[in-house]
Amino acid sequence: MAKVQKLFFQSASQYEEGDYVIHRDCGIGKFLGLKKISIQNIHKEFIALEYLNADKLYVPIEHIELISKYSSNSHKHIELDKLGSKSWGARRQKVKQKIKEAAKELIKLAALRMGKKAPILEKCDVTYEKFCREFPFLETKDQLNVIEEVINDLKSTKPTDRLVCGDVGFGKTEVALRAACVAVLGKNKVQVAVIVPSTLLVMQHEKLFRERFFEFPVNICTISRLNSKQESEHFKDLCRLGKVDIVIGTHALLAKDVKFNNLGLLIIDEEQHFGVFQKEKLKNLNSNVHIVSLSATPIPRTLHLSLSGVKDLSVIASPPLKRKPITTYILPFDETTLKEAIVQEIKRDGKVIIVTPRIRHIPELEKLMDKNLPEIKRISLHGSLPPDVIKSHISSFKQGTYKVLICTQIVESGLDIEGANTIIIDRANMFGLAQLYQIRGRVGRGDKQAYAYITYQPKVKLTKSASARLDVMRSLESLGSGFDIAAADMDIRGYGNLLGEEQTGHIRDVGMELYQKMLAQEIQDAKNSEDTAIPSHEDFMPNVNLKVSALIPENYIDNHQTRLNFYKKFAEIHEGEELEEIYRELVENFGPIPQEVENLVLVMQITELAKNAYVEKVDETQIGFYLKFHQNKPKNVEKIITIIKDGKHKLNFAGEHKLFLERTACSTDESSYMMLKHVLQLLS
Structure with missing residues (x-):
């Protein structure tokens, strides 16, 4: 889910000069660009923001996660916040209270879903492999990953509710076909319903499904206005008696007289064409049915539910081989x-x-x-x-x-x-x-x-x-602009309440990206509500002052938007493999990694470790590092005392609520920073 959110927000958060952005602690400002500031031959890059009365705020680039794009479908009503004013804090607190309610509701929905049981659908390896060989194209890596995610869902007793989001022609239908194969030719055979928004798509899917299942004992029928009344009644009888395996139809499948003998999988193609009421009727076909939805451009509410974790979300982001942009x-x-x-x-x-x-x-x-x-x-x-x-x-x-x-x-x-x-x-x-x-x-x-x-x-x-x-x-x-379309659609149409039908909501008060971050934090806090002594992770951002130049030099990447994109990528790293992937991308496109970029990664890593340890400030001096705790509340005092008594790390108290980590005489800068990272990990 984190990877999908990252993909969405990378496409949604392209900053141009003059765009409205939100600083988590200061509110709505205007993006003025990137500004390089040098002090005592140490170079850093800052995000320049303008607030009411032309006041300026310079945000260290390692704090880029505090900045998110602010979008509204009525730009004329946007007003800049005043730096130091309590207005933004009050608005944010009001939204936070509403998000708390939403988080509780989401946890309740997730619990209800976990409480239901769906049929365990497992593939028969030989039959499944034979079916896969009939696919006339080479699968993309994304496509294979999504297929695996769906098949793993079907094996669970928890009812699947997954949205597969992929661009037009990127292979979503093959995901549906393989899921259908597991359902009708697997170890526990169930019926499959495929609902589509138009009669033309019924025709196309019927042809495709018949071709792919031609060599297998699978009965397929359609229910739509393309059938005569006599044909429709006959197919409904077959469906009710369990004599048909796959039923493809339009909203005609929602009619009261359409009954299934053993429905186990529901596939909703082009889900953006179906309203909330229709989707609830679809779920009522069988409350324990597995649901796989397909869309290139999900509607704002569906995307919102997916990004919030109510629905599972998979993305096919890579195009088929040889596909060209239109x-x-x-x-x-x-x-x-x-x-x-x-x-x-x-x-x-x-x-x-x-x-x-x-x-x-x-x-x-x-x-x-x-x-x-x-x-x-x-x-x-x-x-x-x-x-x-x-x-x-x-x-x-x-x-x-x-x-x-x-x-x-x-x-x-x-x-x-x-x-x-x-x-x-x-x-x-x-x-x-x-x-x-x-x-x-x-x-x-x-x-x-x-x-x-x-x-x-x-x-x-x-x-x-x-x-x-x-x-x-x-x-x-x-190619692959489906997320950009979804993001732009949100801008133009509005976002939608998470748990309601209307396309308006509290998201417009704080922007989509910040809303999602706040929601994720509230869900986590709600799950850990018994431990109220630990302050929220969201409450602060550490200031890490190392005596190194930490930035992406302009003579390495001159385009500010490209630099911003890489700054965001670095800020979102959670695993070593992700860093290696970004380094490969940089080397392939811009050449060897400069030391300043290595330093930037170091600062961001230490910032994240300090945050986990509730260390609010890290100051480097010639003889070591001073560490100050957030709100003067160490996460674990006993752990600190143990580390100091151990004596291995030259860590001592430096006044109340402060620690000092001594740099040994023989240590290099690199080894000192490694020691700092290690101590912060111990303090977490």
Whole structure:
């Protein structure tokens, strides 16, 4: 979970000059950039913040975790805090009280979940391996990790509730297929329900599931408006009698007359399309069912629940081999551009999708096609067509009978059309951000370069939120931007109360990143409420004053945003392997590690150890180190006395509530710092 949170907040916390940020102890300020300060030939870098009345605050870079980005969907109401004012503290305390209540509720929900029992689903190794060999692609490392996480979930008696978040076309469906394989071909066979938001996706999943399970004794059926009434009744009977293994359907699966004989696994594809009420009905299909949800762009509330630990969260962040970013153009709608884009794609034997937000706009686009490109065969598609017509039209387009498909957002959810590598989105300002991202993802699923033309009507004045959505789409062309979209969606739409349906909440008072940190702390405090003598870890940040230059030099990395990103990475290190990974990245991109960077890591490590030992200040002198405890309350006085009596570490009292660690005459700087780290570990 910590790794996933890190991935999300790295994408959510890109600071540009002028951005609003929050200092945990000082409140809302404005980011002014990084400032290098040198004292007695010791160089350090600080985060420069501006507060009310143009007051400045310089935050040591090793305290970067005190800073988080502040986002709001109504920037005009943001006011800077006044340094030294009690206003921020009062607001933060108010939110903290609400978070305490949320933390208790989350612990209660987790306890209820732990109290339920689900069927233990284990794979049959031979059958499972055979099924996996049918996958026609090479799995990515992320994909394999997520598959393993899901399979481990299914083996537990605790009901699974996991969100698999991965970009469009990154292989989430294969995770679902392998989970289904464990459920229907494993040691304890159960039924599987796969619910999707559209009839088109029902068609696609039915085809895919039948192909993958073709060689296995698995019965598959669908329930949606594509079925005749007679077919639906027949499939419902089979489902109730346990004579069907996998049922794929739309929200029609939620009907009261749909009953299962032995439902064990529920897969929710494109979960962002289902509301809170629908999801509760899904859970009621069987209170002890395992649930695996899939989404490229989870809605704010779902992502919030996942980051808070109510739902387990897995991320597929790496793209499939040879996948290329979609080249994206955002521009006013223009007939000439439309014609050139279509001709260019047809020349390379591809297909074009034109998406418009309303059925009434389709005839207008058909006329433009007839006028500009009468020789190119086109077909239209929307959700109000009869089921057999939808099947026929999509099949004809997939087979290449028609080269251009004009449609509504019916193609948004999961549709995979081979050879479709250009998409034109008409009136893009009428779509939501996640919708735009999903629609754009209908192209570029292979190794060919794909193009997206996101257009708006030239004479239409765009709203502020519509402009914001288009700006986000303009900025995100790289592969794996699902978390960036989720973060931006939170900015534009608001965050949502953790335990309520409304898309507003206390998060806007303190920002998402700080809210999550506060929530994690409150959950931990609630679990350890019996030990109230120990002060909260959140209450202070140690000041570590070593006589070394500790920073990433500008002549090593000149871009401030890149330096900031690495500062955040260093601050979030918890394991030695993570440090080695960052060092490899630095060496590969910027060359050998400078001593100043090594010093920075040392300062951050000592800061973390001091925090664990409740040491508020570490001051280096020529003869040793002075240690001062937070609120003059050592964590364990008996332990301190034991260490002093032992005599191995030259540690002594230096006045009340202070310790002095002596540097021996023969010790080097390196060995002295190692000794300091060791003593802080002993004091923890």
